[in-house]
Amino acid sequence: MYLRFTQRTNADGTTVRYAALAHNRRVNGKVKPDVLMNLGRIDRLDVDGLRRLAASITKHFGGDATALSDDTEAALTAGAAPMEVIDSRPIGTSWLLDALWKRLDIAAAITKATDGRHFTTNMERVLFALVANRAIEPMSKLSAAEWASEDAIICGLTAMDEDQAYRAMDLLAEADTTGQVQQAVFFAVANLLNLEVDLLFFDTTSTYFERDEEEDSTPEQRAFRRYGKSKDHRDDLPQIVIGLAVTKEGIPVRVWCWPGNTSDQQVLAEVKDDMRDWKLGRVITVVDRGFSSTDNLAYLRRAGGHFIAGMRMRDGGALADQALSRQGRYQSVRDNLRVKEVRLDGAGDVRFIICHNPDQAERDRHQREQAIARIEAELERIAAQRERDRARTRKGSLSAAAAARAEATHVRAECALRDHPTLKRWIRQHKNDRLVIDRAKVKAEANLDGKYLLATSDPDITAEETALGYKNLLEAERGFRDLKSELLLRPVFHRLEHRIRAHVLICWLALLLTRVAERSVGQSWRHIRRETARLKQVTLAGEAGTITQTTPLRPGHKGIYQALSIAPPPRVTAFDPA
Incomplete structure (x- = not known):
């Protein structure tokens, strides 16, 4: 046990010194200091009180009780040897994401996919660095490699380069060809958050590429970047189509990619088959009007499945005309919404609900x-x-x-x-x-103001649950909005199909981590990121050696980590005495 001295330089150039009671402990062969008690500023310290404490200790255990040691006396009067800050980086946000990354079994799934392969760098850590960069400060892969090496703290990764980033992306795309990574992550999230997966919401969007011409198909490979109906109003540029399935809590559970000329009516069968492989039991799939063709709805009912689908009302179809002509009273439900269930001729067991929002x-x-x-x-x-x-x-x-x-x-x-x-x-x-x-x-x-028509094949769900469930489809749209704005899905500079898929998967993983954090903390990711970014890791070097420690934990940091059940970064992470 010993007295440990530190110092801080104020903005006006003055130096303030502090003393603490500490002891060393050995961890994995390295000596690390533990602060037992902060004694305070040296210029305000009761040195006579320390002498009395030393005299009391020596009275019981022997030794010289007349004074403190010469080194301690000099340190208390003149302060410890000056130390210089040689590095300072934010650690709070990456530490939080890393804990969620491991808790959701993403690290385990990626490590399993790379078993038996030997790399000079841990590819799981490289992939985490790319995902963390996308959630914290989205950049290109080259800039992300520099960010992870120079500007952020990624535990277990001291440095990486662009080639390692692309190699990690290739491994991710290869591992997820059968959806095994997404499946492992989904069940980990479902168990962690106790998710209800009886309702799954599906929607698609598109993202374009900054090039003038689409790709040409080859006998070995279909073209991926193609012209199509752009949901970003950029039909002049080639694009890809992205599908997203989310729970009613807003947690994205799976993502898909298709060529840019794929229509919404072509993808739902593949989505249904992929989700059926996960053996989720009873699932009601919620889709928008773009997917409500007769063939799609029939496919969703296979193997005991059910659907809630938005129906087109402004096309003058027979179903819409019949529904609007039916008499009946509206029932008021939550969120300023009124519903009315109607039965239509020739619709079989499919139920129809007219929803009306006065506002x-x-x-x-x-x-x-x-x-x-x-x-x-x-x-x-x-x-x-x-x-x-x-x-x-x-x-x-x-x-x-x-x-x-x-x-x-x-x-x-x-x-x-x-x-x-x-x-x-x-x-x-x-x-x-x-x-x-x-x-x-x-x-x-x-006559259609504020109205929309829903259809459902589930005989047990009420009209109110159907309407409110359909409103939660906005969570999928919110996911796409955050992918494009907060996580900067676009611009996409990749050319190869598997790299494009890997880029979308990295953005999806970042969205998943941020949604889990938002749901647990009850705050927006923007606020969580801003607050935790204020927690820094600082490295100081001096004559006594080098020490790496984090800045003090603030109440805001503590509340976020407690809500996520994550232990904050340790105060001292490394100590190398001279």
């Missing part, structure tokens, strides 16, 4: 009225300008050529209005090519 109905009405007013103003402007040009032509102040050019301008304005992406739905073109507002369409749309 959404008011928003729909206001948006429609704004659109109609805008169309009316533009049509009046075009008609008034056309009439003025014709009057000038009759008076002879406008030549025939100028009148023809003016009429062409009016026609272009009408064409632009007719082809407008949001206004064209309210416009009808007469046989004389003049545009008018389609009043019948306006009246039909007014």
